[in-house]
Amino acid sequence: MNIEAKLGLDVFKIDKERHITIDVEVCNRVCTDKACLYVCPAHLYEIDDQGNNTVNFEGCLECGTCLISCDHRALEWHYPRGEYGVQYRMG
Amino acid sequence: MEKVDCIIVGGGLAGLSAAYGLASEGLEVMVVERGDYSGAKNVTGGRLYLSPIRDIYPELWESAPFERPVTRELVTLMGDGASTTLELASDCFATAPYQSYTVLRARLDQWLADQVMEKGGMVITKNRVDEILVEGSKVIGIRAGADDIGADVTIIAEGVLGLLSSKVGLREEPLARDHALGYKEILELPSSVIQDRWHLNEGEGAAHLFMGEVTKGMMGGGFLYTNKDSISLGIVVGMSAMRERKEKIESHTLLDAFKELPQIRPLVEGGTLVEYSAHAIPEGGIAKVPKLFGDGYLMVGDAAGLALNALLTVRGMDFAIASGFYAARAVADAKSRGDCSAAGLAQYEQSLRSSFVLKDLETAKDIPHIMENPRLFTHYPQAVSGLLEKLYTIGPHPSQKLSSTVIGGVRKDFMNARTLKELYAMRKI
Amino acid sequence: MDIVVSVKTNLDLQMIRIKNREPVLEAIPYKTGDLDKNAVEAALQLRDAVGDSKVIALTVAESNRKVRETIKEVLAMGADEAVLIVDPALESTDQAGVARTLAAALQKIGSYDLVLFGEGSSDDYSGQVGPRVAELLGVPQIGYARKITAGGAGVLVERSMDEFIETLEAPLPAVLTVVSEINEPRIPSLMNIMKAGKKPTEEWSLADLGLDPAAVASSCETLSNLAEEQDRKHVMLEGGAVDQAAGLVNALLKEGILGR
Numbered sequence: 001m002n003i004e005a006k007l008g009l010d011v012f013k014i015d016k017e018r019h020i021t022i023d024v025e026v027c028n029r030v031c032t033d034k035a036c037l038y039v040c041p042a043h044l045y046e047i048d049d050q051g052n053n054t055v056n057f058e059g060c061l062e063c064g065t066c067l068i069s070c071d072h073r074a075l076e077w078h079y080p081r082g083e084y085g086v087q088y089r090m091g
Numbered sequence: 092m093e094k095v096d097c098i099i100v101g102g103g104l105a106g107l108s109a110a111y112g113l114a115s116e117g118l119e120v121m122v123v124e125r126g127d128y129s130g131a132k133n134v135t136g137g138r139l140y141l142s143p144i145r146d147i148y149p150e151l152w153e154s155a156p157f158e159r160p161v162t163r164e165l166v167t168l169m170g171d172g173a174s175t176t177l178e179l180a181s182d183c184f185a186t187a188p189y190q191s192y193t194v195l196r197a198r199l200d201q202w203l204a205d206q207v208m209e210k211g212g213m214v215i216t217k218n219r220v221d222e223i224l225v226e227g228s229k230v231i232g233i234r235a236g237a238d239d240i241g242a243d244v245t246i247i248a249e250g251v252l253g254l255l256s257s258k259v260g261l262r263e264e265p266l267a268r269d270h271a272l273g274y275k276e277i278l279e280l281p282s283s284v285i286q287d288r289w290h291l292n293e294g295e296g297a298a299h300l301f302m303g304e305v306t307k308g309m310m311g312g313g314f315l316y317t318n319k320d321s322i323s324l325g326i327v328v329g330m331s332a333m334r335e336r337k338e339k340i341e342s343h344t345l346l347d348a349f350k351e352l353p354q355i356r357p358l359v360e361g362g363t364l365v366e367y368s369a370h371a372i373p374e375g376g377i378a379k380v381p382k383l384f385g386d387g388y389l390m391v392g393d394a395a396g397l398a399l400n401a402l403l404t405v406r407g408m409d410f411a412i413a414s415g416f417y418a419a420r421a422v423a424d425a426k427s428r429g430d431c432s433a434a435g436l437a438q439y440e441q442s443l444r445s446s447f448v449l450k451d452l453e454t455a456k457d458i459p460h461i462m463e464n465p466r467l468f469t470h471y472p473q474a475v476s477g478l479l480e481k482l483y484t485i486g487p488h489p490s491q492k493l494s495s496t497v498i499g500g501v502r503k504d505f506m507n508a509r510t511l512k513e514l515y516a517m518r519k520i
Numbered sequence: 521m522d523i524v525v526s527v528k529t530n531l532d533l534q535m536i537r538i539k540n541r542e543p544v545l546e547a548i549p550y551k552t553g554d555l556d557k558n559a560v561e562a563a564l565q566l567r568d569a570v571g572d573s574k575v576i577a578l579t580v581a582e583s584n585r586k587v588r589e590t591i592k593e594v595l596a597m598g599a600d601e602a603v604l605i606v607d608p609a610l611e612s613t614d615q616a617g618v619a620r621t622l623a624a625a626l627q628k629i630g631s632y633d634l635v636l637f638g639e640g641s642s643d644d645y646s647g648q649v650g651p652r653v654a655e656l657l658g659v660p661q662i663g664y665a666r667k668i669t670a671g672g673a674g675v676l677v678e679r680s681m682d683e684f685i686e687t688l689e690a691p692l693p694a695v696l697t698v699v700s701e702i703n704e705p706r707i708p709s710l711m712n713i714m715k716a717g718k719k720p721t722e723e724w725s726l727a728d729l730g731l732d733p734a735a736v737a738s739s740c741e742t743l744s745n746l747a748e749e750q751d752r753k754h755v756m757l758e759g760g761a762v763d764q765a766a767g768l769v770n771a772l773l774k775e776g777i778l779g780r
């Protein structure tokens with residue numbers, strides 16, 4: 001089962017507000033490793049057609065790995081508001 | 092500003108344990124949890140060591156929604172194309188009172204929240220705390236949305252990332268080298284299949300750990316726990332290890348590869364995937380435990396780095412529950428003396444020091460370093476299996492330093508310079 | 521003005537998963553009906569506009585555990601009091617039984633000028649309960665309210681119809697059901713959630729209302745609740761884009777989907 005299908009099994013209550021914002025300018029200017037692309041267990045980071053880093057925050061498992069792994073502080077990351085984000089049925 | 096006796100930031104096991112203790116003492120306690128229900132945001136591998144905490148809240152555990160008591164302990168050391176599976180058959184694990192149980196957090200945490208409410212504690216879900224309010228050196232309460240609420244004591248139980256507490260300088264921000272990523276799948280299997288597949292008596296459970304190839308040599312391992320009618324299958328991998336590996340691996344593919352291994356495929360065969368989850372794990376050990384208390388606040392559970400990954404035992408839930416318990420005692424005491432300053436709350440750290448929580452973390456202080464040595468698994472499987480029983484055993488009492496027994500037992504089999512060198516490195520376990 | 525607002529607790533539908541074509545209903549968390557929250561918000565706004573009024577939240581369920589969060593939520597939003605009708609016999613009731621229970625409760629409450637409902641519940645969405653209660657009480661009813669103001673003969677209501685808006689007035693007491701466009705329900709603050717527990721709450725059983733469990737028992741039994749299985753036609757269109765388009769049009773004409 002691919003990762004999108006796995007995420008499809010989880011319950012996500014999606015907020016209009018995003019809880020992860022990328023300072024793309026930092027990614028482009030200083031980051032060579034681009035850790036977020038491979039550490040995220042939900043595989044949510046992607047470089048778009050313009051070469052800019054993007055994140056599909058809607059499928060976020062809220063593990064914080066991208067935040068901890070970004071050496072350049074390019075991420076503004078906070079938990080989603082109450083009533084939003086992933087809700088594990090089992091945990 | 093409106094005020095309560097005690098606010099608890101985060102309704103995970105640590106926060107709820109503290110709330111239960113405080114509510115039992117009749118204190119006014121408010122837990123604020125961002126999930127739709129307690130446990131909605133929480134992930135664990137799977138097993139709670141009950142022995143160390145059985146006597147904490149002894150009345151509770153009878154009704155706890157545990158999945159299965161772990162009666163079979165398995166570990167597989169995986170080389171590239173070769174692996175050794177060890178099973179530790181020991182009567183002490185196979186008979187009641189069982190030392191550990193598999194659990195699912197959404198169930199366990201909600202149940203504990205219900206117990207808190209039954210004691211008169213308030214558990215407010217679907218609400219995120221936005222800020223810890225600090226005045227000078229004193230924590231005075233919290234901000235959530237448009238509300239500021241004061242408290243004599245704020246218990247910080249926000250979990251591993253510590254976003255709010257690090258923002259106001261109560262701990263450092265989480266660093267990659269002190270954390271692992273844990274992620275898992277839950278696969279449904281009929282209970283009878285689980286019992287057949289793992290050779291279990293009705294209701295009993297197995298814990299199976301995997302090391303080596305599963306993380307492609309990166310620090311970490313795989314785990315498999317049997318629940319009532321599902322299994323939890325996952326991987327823990329060091330965040331730094333992922334960064335340091337030359338050939339980068341997308342983390343999610345490790346779990347797929349793990350499931351495809353010939354040793355694993357038959358175990359998960361026919362299972363229906365029902366949930367995929369991920370969470371960070373503190374692995375910094377005692378060196379990374381922040382100041383545990385101060386004027387008007389206490390830190391408990393993962394938020395305080397109180398977790399231990401010691402080769403074959405991953406522990407955090409028992410530490411979370413115990414730290415919550417001692418925090419509640421300290422707060423109740425401080426309240427009765429009318430002194431919620433750092434001095435009034437100092438008892439908290441003392442009681443953690445004399446309990447298994449800080450003692451076990453202290454005993455294990457060199458484990459993060461030892462774990463970096465792959466030879467431990469590849470060259471010395473016998474030495475490892477000799478260590479197994481000791482490492483698996485989590486008694487009701489603080490763990491002993493293992494070095495004397497281990498060195499004693501192994502010396503006669505491995506008296507050579509190389510072994511001694513390796514053992515020298517292990518002496519600190 | 522005494523405003524009673526009826527609220528229902530549903531399963532959180534988003535949490536339900538499907539196993540072997542059947543929904544797994546075990547351990548699903550509860551949630552306050554979405555449109556019910558619009559009704560509560562409308563009641564609060566009306567109360568504050570009219571002055572010297574109160575809002576009573578009324579709910580019916582088989583157990584206190586099921587509705588306690590809902591009651592806490594609407595009291596935290598600002599309702600002044602709550603009345604819970606809790607009785608195990610309500611486990612197997614239906615819309616008619618719920619309406620009978622609510623009507624009896626309203627009679628016991630005694631003074632009410634307006635009774636507000638959501639136009640339908642988030643789960644069944646039958647939209648029956650409000651109108652049934654109005655009939656049982658013998659009071660006027662206006663459905664699909666998108667705006668409510670005190671005035672005229674008692675209350676002035678804009679109804680949201682598919683293609684037009686109808687403005688009606690009704691004498692009090694009256695029953696209204698509201699649509700989601702009427703307002704944006706407020707999110708209760710932490711402080712108000714805390715205080716909600718201290719507001720007056722009454723709990724009555726069916727016996728307290730003088731109702732016999734048989735009077736609320738459902739007259740139908742749900743045998744199965746499955747989505748219809750649809751057969752696929754499995755038609756593959758070959759050739760280039762132009763041929764495929766022509767083939768598709770032909771096939772749709774043949775099925776009677778085009779050119780009706």
Ligand SMILES: Cc1cc2nc3c(=O)[nH]c(=O)nc-3n(C[C@H](O)[C@H](O)[C@H](O)COP(=O)(O)OP(=O)(O)OC[C@H]3O[C@@H](n4cnc5c(N)ncnc54)[C@H](O)[C@@H]3O)c2cc1C
Nearest residue numbers: 101103104105125135136138220250273392393406407408
């Ligand atoms: C994959 C994995 C495997 C593990 N295996 C084991 C194991 O087998 N055995 C074991 O004992 N331990 C294990 N652990 C560790 C264990 O799960 C943790 O140590 C334990 O969950 C810590 O509990 P806690 O209450 O401190 O933190 P958490 O469970 O993380 O609780 C923190 C709570 O605070 C809430 N919160 C956070 N911020 C806010 C905010 N701003 N506002 C409101 N609420 C907030 C969260 O929603 C959460 O409910 C494992 C962990 C992982 C990830």
Ligand code: SF4
Nearest residue numbers: 027031035036070074
């Ligand atoms: S690791 Fe940080 S800086 Fe690098 S690409 Fe990702 S978000 Fe940008």
Ligand code: SF4
Nearest residue numbers: 040060061063064066
């Ligand atoms: S928090 Fe975890 S799941 Fe969410 S984007 Fe970051 S790494 Fe991915």
